Amino acid sequence: MFFYISKLLWFFTAPSNLLVMLVILGGVLLRTRFARLARWLALGGGIVLFAIGILPVSSLLLPLENRFPPPAADMPPPDGIIVLGGGIDSVVSTARDHAAMTDAGERQLEGAALALRYPNAKLVFTGGPNPFWAGGKSEAHYAVAQWASLGIAPERVIAESASLNTYENAILTHGLVEPKPGERWLLVTSAFHMPRAIGIFRKAGFPVEAYPVDYRTEGSLSHLRPMREVSDGLRRFDLAMREWVGLAGYYFTGKTDALFPGP
Template sequence: MVPINLLVELGIISVVLMATRFAGLGRKLAATTLVLLALAAFSPLGNLLLYPLESRFPAWDPSRGVPDGIVVLGGSVDTDLSAAHHTPVVSHAADRLLAPAELARRYPNARIVFTGGSGNLVATGAREADYSAPILENTGIPRERLILERESRNTYENAIFTKRLVAPKPGERWLLVTSAYHMPRSIGIFRKAEFDVEAYPVDWRMGGRDDLFSFTNVGADGLGRTDTAMREWIGLVASRLVGRTSELLPGPAKD
């Protein structure tokens, strides 16, 4: 469940309770919900939650050598809207689809893998890889260079299925392209799957430490940042609890 949606549902419950003999409880719940929504929308809460995620991994250092492969995580294309309109619909995190073009140009021998199926609870047959491939081709990546993994439903399956598909060899260097806030959990999951990848973060939501206590982006933007960060922190805790990562907040590998 999306955290902000949960607050909205609590607000609805509070209204219902106020029409019953539990009116006192309903008023307290309504007040609590309003305070939490105000904090999410009009305070730096979202920035404070996002910053430790986005700053966990630095930008990739090209001086370390040429990569053998590039793994691009899905999460940009809305498969339902794409299927409805018969054309790719990018809903967010477009940087995940733009960054591979520059990497492909710079490293012409690197293998390029896009991994993403459908995260829908009810299967519809629409696969993100199928709709993302034309976008990647339009950015200049030849179709014959693209390797598509189209069955995964989440980051854990991204790692497992991609490793199975490309069979990385010992000593090979693979980049992992995903949103900066999503990188800690992604790296942790790939490490647990014994697929050694290097972070190539994109799609930043903050400029840096100077934005921590910024009140310039409030309202809907504040809600969006808080919601994104909360979902990622919940994902980190859940991944650690079920054993899909070895650390709560994975970071750069120690040399």
């Protein structure tokens, strides 16, 4: 239920969606007695929409991405590698019967690279089907197939194929692999998503080490550089706001024990 409520609320509160709805509302009200308000809604919504898309407000992603530094190149071999879903579009993959990666596909590629670098480490993929696409196969199904094409034997992969969100990723993966005290497990996910993911895994009793990938910002330059495309700026801003809202939501519902988990 938490999954469906969160998706529904985010659709109506995502900044770009909300601003577009304000502009549309302004247009609808123009020929009513609220015409003055309508003009303000349409004009204000349009200006803010453009400003968010062009100005470097997407740098809100920066503190999320910088929260957990990548591990040292000469780190000791891990006992296990966990790759979070999100790097595969299960709807397109099901329709085409071929693993189709999303813009977070670096999770997949880096997971495969780590698996080849550390052949003795356990390899876990956690990601279920799209619940809004009846009959669709899980992300895990296509992750295993894609990794097999890269030289990773399917029998080496521990696939968790029922989870619908990061909370379920953590709970179900913990129960599946039953990590032992002293083991080192790497968690591979997008850098902006790492604080929330680490907090959830910690709360689930699964201590993991951050292995951030899929960076979207350019470091300190993100505070200064305007966006070249409005669509890209809006996408980054929505992404940042979803994570900040998600951090608060997961904290206040008891799914993490810190508002902004850190190293």
